[in-house]
Amino acid sequence: MVKKKSSRYVILVLIILASFVSVFPFLWMVSTSFMSEDVIFALPVRIFPNKLFKAGMWDNYKTVISKYSFGLYTWNSFVISFLAALGQIFVCPMASFAFAKMRFRGRRWIYALLLMTLMIPVQVIIIPEYYLMMKLGWINSFLPLIVPSFLSGALGTFMFISVFEAIPSAMFDAAVIDGASAYKILWRVYFPQATASVATLFIIAFMNNWNDLLRPLLYLNKARLYTVTIGLTRFQSEYTSSWALLLTASVLSILPLIIVYIFCQRYIIENQMSAGVKG
Amino acid sequence: MAQKQKYKWHSWATPWILLFPTLVGLFVFRLIPIVSSFVLSFSDWNLIRDPVFNGFQNYRELFSDPDFWKIFGNTLKITLGYVAGSMVFGLLLALLVNNKIKGMNFFRAAIYMPVITSSVAVGIVWLRILGPKYGIVDFILKKIGVTAPYWLQDTNLALWTVTFVQVWKMAGYYMILFLAGLQSINKDVLEASVVDGATPVQRLFRVTLPMLSPTTFFVFTVAIMDAFKNFELIYAMTKGGPQNATNTLVYSVYVNAFSYFRVGYAETIAWVLMAVVGGLTIVNFYVKKYWAQPLD
Numbered sequence: 001m002v003k004k005k006s007s008r009y010v011i012l013v014l015i016i017l018a019s020f021v022s023v024f025p026f027l028w029m030v031s032t033s034f035m036s037e038d039v040i041f042a043l044p045v046r047i048f049p050n051k052l053f054k055a056g057m058w059d060n061y062k063t064v065i066s067k068y069s070f071g072l073y074t075w076n077s078f079v080i081s082f083l084a085a086l087g088q089i090f091v092c093p094m095a096s097f098a099f100a101k102m103r104f105r106g107r108r109w110i111y112a113l114l115l116m117t118l119m120i121p122v123q124v125i126i127i128p129e130y131y132l133m134m135k136l137g138w139i140n141s142f143l144p145l146i147v148p149s150f151l152s153g154a155l156g157t158f159m160f161i162s163v164f165e166a167i168p169s170a171m172f173d174a175a176v177i178d179g180a181s182a183y184k185i186l187w188r189v190y191f192p193q194a195t196a197s198v199a200t201l202f203i204i205a206f207m208n209n210w211n212d213l214l215r216p217l218l219y220l221n222k223a224r225l226y227t228v229t230i231g232l233t234r235f236q237s238e239y240t241s242s243w244a245l246l247l248t249a250s251v252l253s254i255l256p257l258i259i260v261y262i263f264c265q266r267y268i269i270e271n272q273m274s275a276g277v278k279g
Numbered sequence: 280m281a282q283k284q285k286y287k288w289h290s291w292a293t294p295w296i297l298l299f300p301t302l303v304g305l306f307v308f309r310l311i312p313i314v315s316s317f318v319l320s321f322s323d324w325n326l327i328r329d330p331v332f333n334g335f336q337n338y339r340e341l342f343s344d345p346d347f348w349k350i351f352g353n354t355l356k357i358t359l360g361y362v363a364g365s366m367v368f369g370l371l372l373a374l375l376v377n378n379k380i381k382g383m384n385f386f387r388a389a390i391y392m393p394v395i396t397s398s399v400a401v402g403i404v405w406l407r408i409l410g411p412k413y414g415i416v417d418f419i420l421k422k423i424g425v426t427a428p429y430w431l432q433d434t435n436l437a438l439w440t441v442t443f444v445q446v447w448k449m450a451g452y453y454m455i456l457f458l459a460g461l462q463s464i465n466k467d468v469l470e471a472s473v474v475d476g477a478t479p480v481q482r483l484f485r486v487t488l489p490m491l492s493p494t495t496f497f498v499f500t501v502a503i504m505d506a507f508k509n510f511e512l513i514y515a516m517t518k519g520g521p522q523n524a525t526n527t528l529v530y531s532v533y534v535n536a537f538s539y540f541r542v543g544y545a546e547t548i549a550w551v552l553m554a555v556v557g558g559l560t561i562v563n564f565y566v567k568k569y570w571a572q573p574l575d
């Protein structure tokens with residue numbers, strides 16, 4: 001398509017503007033984490049930090065990690081998100097394989113119910129879930145945040161159904177003729193074929209668990225069990241005026257995900273795009 | 280049945296073994312809680328002693344409470360603002376990043392970044408950006424001679440501020456969904472319209488947008504479901520205040536259940552939410568049937 005040069009520049013300028021608006025809050029967050037409190041409450045408003053590459057540059061980080069144990073919160077978030085994501089990459093392919101390759105009674109019903117659960121807001125189910133966890137004695141442990149991930153994940157299941165259906169049936173036929181069991185076909189043939197999707201689901205599940213607030217808020221009431229998101233909200237309610245420390249803690253809470261994102265953004269965005277085409 | 284003649288490569292139990300965890304999860308963490316929360320919405324309960332069933336009393340109290348109608352209205356407003364905002368910005372951004380420009384992947388990744396960060400961190404940094412006097416927005420507005428309003432303290436404005444931040448956070452997500460739709464549009468049709476002498480504006484409104492309608496509908500459905508996911512941002516930014524100005528159904532379920540321990544009453548609110556979601560799903564179904572037809 002022929003396009004005028006000037007319109008290309010307009011588009012480029014708009015794209016740069018949009019990217020800037022999307023990224024600026026994070027840049028300012030990082031910048032503020034290298035400021036001292038008195039600079040934050042001084043006019044004119046500063047964009048650039050006053051302590052960068054100067055003495056005491058890491059003071060805010062030291063305070064937040066040692067005095068307010070954000071190191072521990074990060075570790076807790078990591079353990080929970082890692083185990084929950086691990087559960088997803090095993091349980092979802094299992095269910096998807098049954099849906100994609102097998103015919104059994106009630107298949108359509110189970111499929112429809114699973115699809116329906118995608119639309120239910122979490123607030124509708126959270127109270128009975130909380131009661132169950134209370135009766136199981138699981139409050140103030142990581143179990144309520146991990147165990148459900150080992151038992152069903154509708155989004156991942158639907159993702160893998162389409163992945164498995166796209167795998168050429170010649171491979172399936174060959175495996176059946178060789179006399180491989182259904183489990184062998186799943187774990188030795190289909191699962192290895194879908195490594196990119198396994199990685200994508202792992203990353204998405206990890207991120208969702210890392211960013212979750214409601215469940216950690218309900219199930220973890222002891223400071224030593226806090227995740228970064230609760231740590232951040234507790235910190236916020238206690239030290240409302242300390243922007244430097246609050247934003248330093250915010251940087252720490254999003255940094256691990258940003259690093260993962262920088263390396264894996266292609267997979268995350270491609271997965272999102274394939275979901276869009278299917279719709 | 281053709282199935283019967285096939286070589287049996289698995290026993291009848293295999294699919295059930297594979298589905299076992301999913302079925303346990305589906306029943307224990309989804310279906311049973313949905314039914315119990317409905318039953319409990321007719322009770323007075325505080326999680327500790329046994330629930331006392333009191334018929335429609337919760338519903339009567341709820342519907343005669345002006346605060347509830349305020350919260351209900353807020354939920355509709357935030358949904359409307361979120362769906363409209365995220366679809367408009369999502370589409371505009373998708374049209375922008377659908378051009379072939381060097382380094383486009385970088386720009387897409389940058390615009391998508393807020394989607395993957397936690398709402399809590401996003402809420403906190405926007406509190407700083409929109410903060411009175413020392414926030415960057417107020418500072419710039421003052422420079423150009425405009426007195427900034429109280430973004431989050433003004434009861435008429437706070438809800439829209441929160442909606443804006445939610446749209447800002449999620450716009451990249453809808454951009455990617457729209458982009459996928461744009462890239463699956465048949466190139467021949469677009470080229471034919473160029474040959475026929477269509478202007479870019481005509482091409483957008485007469486070719487691209489009509490051919491995008493299945494995607495638009497999909498995005499619409501997703502946006503409605505996401506519009507209710509505002510608990511975290513409200514928790515981080517306003518806690519429902521000032522004076523319930525940013526309180527929504529999802530937030531008030533949490534507050535009633537876990538701050539006031541009026542659990543039965545919270546379930547009543549949850550089921551009003553459920554009714555709203557269910558109603559929207561039915562509307563969606565009919566819209567899909569009569570409007571969003573693929574045009575190929």
